[in-house]
Amino acid sequence: MTLTTILPAHRFKAAVLASVLFFPAAQSVLADEVVEQIELGLELYQEQEYGAAITELEFAIEDMRKMMSNLIAQTFPDAPEGWTAHEATSGSAGGGAAAMFGAGGTSLERAYQQDNGNGQLTASMMLDSPLIQSMGAMFNNPAMIAMQPNMERIRLGREAAVLKWEPERSRAEVTLLLDGRIMMQVKGENLESQDVAVDLMRDWDLAAVREQSAR
Structure with a gap:
């Protein structure tokens, strides 16, 4: 045996x-x-x-x-210039990423605070949640994305992400579906533009994410 x-x-x-x-x-x-x-x-x-x-x-x-x-x-991106990053924490208790994507799977998140301002960013990741597959249907449907206000598809290297920018509320949301089982998201509040949220997602080490979450 x-x-x-x-x-x-x-x-x-x-x-x-x-x-x-x-x-x-x-x-x-x-x-x-x-x-x-x-x-x-x-x-x-x-x-x-x-x-x-x-x-x-x-x-x-x-x-x-x-x-x-x-x-x-350890794969979460470092803080942008002029920002401070907190330690990444598990969202399995029901808050943060777990609350966004629903129960099941593994969830982590990291908060970022603007040093001389009120800007806030939260990077989160959910792996192997039952809801990821259903959410992925929207990300692969250009018509559904086009129907959503303030939402557009953007390129991050070879990957495609969905950006939602609400200028009247100074809020940004960047969501990336990786390999059909990993949902990555950067949400920001009190932002001057969507650029800082997009750049934070762009700085995420996707190769390391794939390596450490391999099964």
Whole structure:
């Protein structure tokens, strides 16, 4: 009996990678706990204590999700000149990105504050939410985008995003659907123009997002 017969191949790979990646101190401790949980799950499985084995493996998977979220958080763009960035946080508790896109999946967000002004930006990301596919239908339909007020399709390198700019309210919203399973968004308030929101999305390291969220 091997470990890969208990965990799917992609999860087993994630467990191995998680044990060697990450912030040297806290992440190594968490990785050690994951290994212990997997080993205990294997032991319980071999003893035919299936319920207890499932519990341990579910704890291990949840910890690996936390580790993946920490890696993804490092992909968020730095603050624009004249702005200050806060630490990226998980939106899984129901606020921020989770509230926007609905339950399910992994969500993260990072807030930015204008140093000498009232401007605010929030960059958020949702992975593998059930709602992403349904929202993607609009992004692939030019007619639907054209029907929305103050909304247009823009290019960000090879990727296409949707920009909503409300000048009368000084609000901007840039949304990018990546690979059909990752929704990325920058929302801004009290902005002089949409440019700062568009540029923040443009500065997001999409290659790193793909790498850290691979499955």
